[in-house]
Amino acid sequence: MTTDAEVLARLADRRPLLVASDYDGVLARLRDVPGEAVPEPWAPDLLRRLAAAPDVTVALVSGRGVADLRTTSGLGEPFRFVGSHGAEFDDGLDPAAAAERDLLVEAVQPLVDAVPGARLEVKPAAVAVHVRTVADRAAATALLERAAAAAGPHHTAKPGKDVLELAVTDADKGTAVLRLADQLGADGVLYLGDDVTDEDAFTALAPRVGGVTVKVGDGDTAAGHRVADLDGVRALLEHLATALGA
Numbered sequence: 001m002t003t004d005a006e007v008l009a010r011l012a013d014r015r016p017l018l019v020a021s022d023y024d025g026v027l028a029r030l031r032d033v034p035g036e037a038v039p040e041p042w043a044p045d046l047l048r049r050l051a052a053a054p055d056v057t058v059a060l061v062s063g064r065g066v067a068d069l070r071t072t073s074g075l076g077e078p079f080r081f082v083g084s085h086g087a088e089f090d091d092g093l094d095p096a097a098a099a100e101r102d103l104l105v106e107a108v109q110p111l112v113d114a115v116p117g118a119r120l121e122v123k124p125a126a127v128a129v130h131v132r133t134v135a136d137r138a139a140a141t142a143l144l145e146r147a148a149a150a151a152g153p154h155h156t157a158k159p160g161k162d163v164l165e166l167a168v169t170d171a172d173k174g175t176a177v178l179r180l181a182d183q184l185g186a187d188g189v190l191y192l193g194d195d196v197t198d199e200d201a202f203t204a205l206a207p208r209v210g211g212v213t214v215k216v217g218d219g220d221t222a223a224g225h226r227v228a229d230l231d232g233v234r235a236l237l238e239h240l241a242t243a244l245g246a
């Protein structure tokens, strides 16, 4: 960590500081069953260490609903939670979204039931069609296409790792992170993410002075920095904690 060490040292001097991280694939290893994706053993204590530093806020920013994110991660205070790809802040979501989502469930559930290994996850403002455990990859691709068509153009399709989410809002992680940063009056923002929907956050933060974005893993990205995997996330966050004196 040569250049990155300098970047992190400069970031640590900025307060208030927002440390925002995607969950799945960054703080928790990807698993076949979403409910089993618990945090890496090092993550809770390291995040608490960061959050204990003066004027530092740690936020989890996920495609999961906030309630699911809290349950699966086992995390609570003092962290902030942004769920449903930015549609949910800590707790709140427009109740009308649930009714709209139920219509999506009616349209998509029969398609999912027809493909062995596929699973439909029902979230506060979206449904997620999971195909990680579909052995027939052509059938998996076809299912995602059919689900997108069944949802129609008035829903927001968000592709991810072996998943297609169909959301009833057009919220994204970029606007959500900027909103949280503005709420906090943040002078510095760190954002880590591994998936397609994290690109919205990387892009939103790119022009921001004091914004540092980190892509986890391979693939094209708008992020300014990259780490290879979850061990790289751990090293980076430990480095930041040390720079913060935490």
Ligand SMILES: O=P(O)(O)OC[C@H]1O[C@H](O[C@H]2O[C@H](CO)[C@@H](O)[C@H](O)[C@H]2O)[C@H](O)[C@@H](O)[C@@H]1O
Binding pocket: 022, 023, 024, 025, 029, 030, 031, 032, 033, 034, 035, 037, 061, 062, 063, 064, 065, 121, 123, 128, 130, 132, 160, 161, 162, 163, 165, 195, 197
């Ligand atoms: O924004 P994130 O925190 O990265 O959440 C994105 C989606 O993560 C979950 O799905 C992903 O992780 C699962 C568990 O490891 C894995 O089985 C699945 O293939 C991945 O796509 C979660 O289930 C979704 O609701 C999130 O939107």
